[in-house]
Amino acid sequence: MPPPNLSQNITSLQGVKITGSSSIWDINIACESSTAGTITSVTPRESPEDNQTPLVLPALTHPHIHLDKAFVHNAPEYAHLLPCSGTFPEALTFTTKAKQSFNYSDLIKRGEWLLAESVSSGVTAMRAFVEVDHTVQMACLDAAVTLKDRWKEACHIQIVCFAQDPIFSGEHGEENRRLIEKALTDYPQIDVLGTTPYVESSVETSKQNIEWAIDRALELNKHVDFHLDYNLDPNKEPLVWTVLHVLQKRGWNTRSTQKRVMLGHCTRLTLLTDKEWHRLSRFIHEHDLPVSFVGLPSSDLYMAAPVGHENPQQKARGTLNIPELIRKYDLDAVMGVNNVGNAFTPWGSADPLFLACVGVGVYQAGALEDTRLLYECVSTRARAAIGLPLHSSGLTVHEGGHPDLILFHDRDDTGCGVSRPRTSVAEVVWDPPQRSSRSVIINGRVHSVKDYESLDSVYKFED
Template identity: 40%
Template sequence: MMASPNFGHLVIRNVRLPCTDHSEASAWDIACLGGRVQSITSSGSCIPHEEAAVIEANGGVLVPSLCHSHIHLDKCFVLGQCDPLITGSLPEALKVTNKAKAEFPKDVNNLYARATYLIRESVESGVTAMRAFVEVDTTVGFTCLDMGLQLAKEWVELCHIQIVAFAQEALYESADSTEPGPNYNLLCDAASRLDVSVVGSAPWVEPDRAHALKNIELILSLAEKHDLHADFHLDYNLDPDTVPMVWDVLQQMRQRSWCKSSGKRVAIGHATRLGLFSGEEWAELKRATDILPLEIVALPQSDIYMMGRADPSGRVPVPLAGRTINAPQVYRDHGVRVALSVNNIENAFTPQGSLDPLTLASLGVALFQVGTEPDWRVLLRSVSTTSKEAIGIMHGGSVSGKPADEGDGIVPRVGDPADFVVVHGARRWQSAVLSPGFDRTTFYKGNVVARRRAQRWNANTGGEITH
C-alpha cells in the first residue's frame, strides 16, 4: 500500500484498454495531470510531464477503478464472533448478529481492526470508492459511527469512503407506536454529523407495512434536512404477492420534488423482489428513474445465499439465478442500469465470497449464463462506473481520447478522473471479467495508491518468483 508523491502527475505506459474494435490489441500510454487524464496516445509516443512518475504496465489491462456501492464496515469478518449457524436463515442471521453486535462497544480495537482490513484489502484489489454502512441504535450507540468516520479520514488520500448512518433496527418500537422511538432519536443525531454522507434504514424490519412506509418518510426527511443521500435495504423478498415498496419510495420522491440536479440520490439495496418484475413494470421503473435519481444496487453474494430457500415441502420456489437481479438482462431488455456490490463478507448474512468486486463480475457470467462481450461490459461497469453513479460520485470527461469512445465509461477519456486499476497478466480486457488476476496496481486521483503482487513457486522453476 502506498501513495506516490507525484500530485496526480504520471504516465501509465503500455496498457491495453477495453475497446470493442481492433484497437484492443494495441497498447496505449495514459498521461495524467492534476489527477485527470491528459492524453491517450499509442504506446511509446507519450513525452511525460517533467514532474510525472512513469509506471510500466507491461501490457496489463486498464479498467476503471472499482467501487463498493454497498458494504457494511462494522459487520465484516464477524462470523467467528457469532453463535454457530444452524439453519442459515435470515431470522437466525439477525439473531446471532445482534448478539455479537452487543459486544462491539466493549472491544473497539477489534471493530477497528476488522474494518481496516476490509478497506486495505479492497483498495489493493482496485477499489477507490465505497459506500460504507455503520449501524446506529441503542445497542451500539455511536461506536460504529465514530469508527467509520475516523477510518474515512485516515484513508481519504487512498479511497473515497461515504459513511452511512444506518438504522438496521426498527425506528418504531411496536405496531402500536405512533411516534418513532430511541433508535430514531440516535439516528437524527448521527445524520447531523459533519462528515456523514448518507442516511439509511431497513424498512422491512418494522412491525408492519404501515410503519415501514413511515420509516421511509422519516429517512427521506432526514436526508432532505441535512442534504444527504438516502439508502434503503428494501424489497428484500421473493414474494410475488408482496407489493414492492420501491413504488412508495418513488412516490415520496415525486412529492418532495427530489430531482437529479440536486446531486443527492436515493439507493435501494438488495431489491430482490424487482427480479420478479414484468416487462411493463421494468418499463415503468425506467420512466421513473429517467427523471428521479433512484439507484438500484444488487448484492449477489448475499442474495443468492439467503434468498429462495426451500419451503417446508422441499420445493425451491425460485431458481438460483432469480435470487438476485440479473444486471445484464435488465440493461439489455429494459435499459435499466443495476450496480452490483459485495455487501458483507464472513458474517451470518454472507458467510462466503470475496472483497474483490471483479469476482462479482466473474460470478455473474456463470450465474446469469451470459457469454457475449456486451453483457461482460455491463458486468464490468456494474462493479465500477455504475456503482460510482449509484453513490453519486461519477463524473465523466468531455473530450474523447484516441481509442474509440465506447460511451459506457469503461474506456478512459481525456478529462476523466485518473482512477484506474491495472490488472497485470491479462492480455485481453475480457480477462478482467472472466478470470481476474491477482496482480494489480490501483490509481486514485492520478497517484499509485496500492500494488498487489503474488509470490509464486513451483518445483519446475526451482525457486520463488515474485511478480
C-alpha cells in the same frame, strides 16, 4: 495498520494497453492535489504490441458494503456465532448478539481488514454502511469516521448512517430513531441516510420509515439508501412504489437536487411481470427520479429464498437481473458486495471482480459485451450511482479522466514459473487475476511500494 503507502505523483504510464485498441499507449497525468488529478493525454506508441504489456482499466467501486459487520466470522470473539441454519432470521439474531460485543478497537481492526483487501483489489471509492441504534450507539459511526480520515488518500469512504433495526415499531423504535437523528446532527462526516423499511412490524410503519427517511435526507441534503423488498413473497406488497411516489410528491428529482436514491436487494421485484417493470421504469423516467438499483447477488443467493417448499430441490433463489434492468428497462443498476464474512454472507470476497465473475453465471452473461457491462457495474457505473463525480463513462481511459486506475500485469502467481496474461476486459471478468497481478493507481499514485519499485519501466514520476 496504516493505509497503504503511496508513491510520489506519476507523470505518465508508458507502454500500456487500453480497451478497444490493439495498440499500446502512454497515459500522461497531472495531479494538482491529493484528491484532484487529471489524465492530460493518451497517446499511441509506435512500439509493437507486447503480451507483457499491462492492461489499464478504471478503478473499482463498492456501491454498497457494510463496514462494521465485515469479517465477524474471522474474529475469535465471535466464534460462537457461526451459522447453524443459514437462515435470514438466524443472521439477524446472530448479528444482533455480535453487535453487543462491538467496540472501537474491534471495529477498527475489522474495518481495516476490509479496506486493505478492497484497496488492494482496486477499490478507490465505497459507500460504507455503519449502524446506529440502541445496541451500538455511536460506536460503529465513530470507527467509520476514524477510518474515513485515516484512509482518505487511498479510498473515498462515503459513510451511511444506517438504521438496520426498526425506527417506528418495536420496543426500541423511538430510541433508535432518536439516535439516528442525533448522529445526523452531530456528525458532518455522514454522507447518506440509510434505513431498512422491511424490518418494521407492519406495512404502515414500513411506509412511515420510508417517508421519514426521504424527508430527513431532503432537509439535510444527503443521499438516501434503502434496503428494500428483501423477500420472494408474491403476497407482499412491493414497497418500491411507496418510495417512488413519496419521491415524486416531495419533488426529489434531478433538477431539484444532486443527491441520489439507492434501492438495495429488491428481490421481491424479481417476481414482477414484464409489464410491471416497464411501468416502473416509465414512472422513474417521467418524474426524472435519480434512482439506482443495486443487486447484491452474494447475499441474495445465500439468503433470498421462498419459504415453505416441500421439495428442497425446488427452493428457488432471487436476485435482481442487473444487465436486464439496464438493457431492457433502461434503469440505472449496479452490483455490490454487501457483506463479507458474516452470517448474512459467509462466502465470497471483498473483491468486486469476484462479483462481476459471479454475474457471468448468475445472469448467463458471458458474451464480450456482457463482460464490459459487468465490469462497469462494479466500476464506473457504481461510482456514478453513489453520486461521486465521474469524468468519463464506459471503460476506455481518455483525456480528462480521473487517474484512479488498475493495471493488470502478466505475473506468475502459481509459483510454477508460468504466467497467463489477461489482455481484455472479458479475460479479467471471466477469471479475475490475483491481487498480486494488479497495480492500483489512486489519483495518480501507486498504492504499493513493491509495485512501483519493480515496474519503473511503466511508471514515470515527478522529479
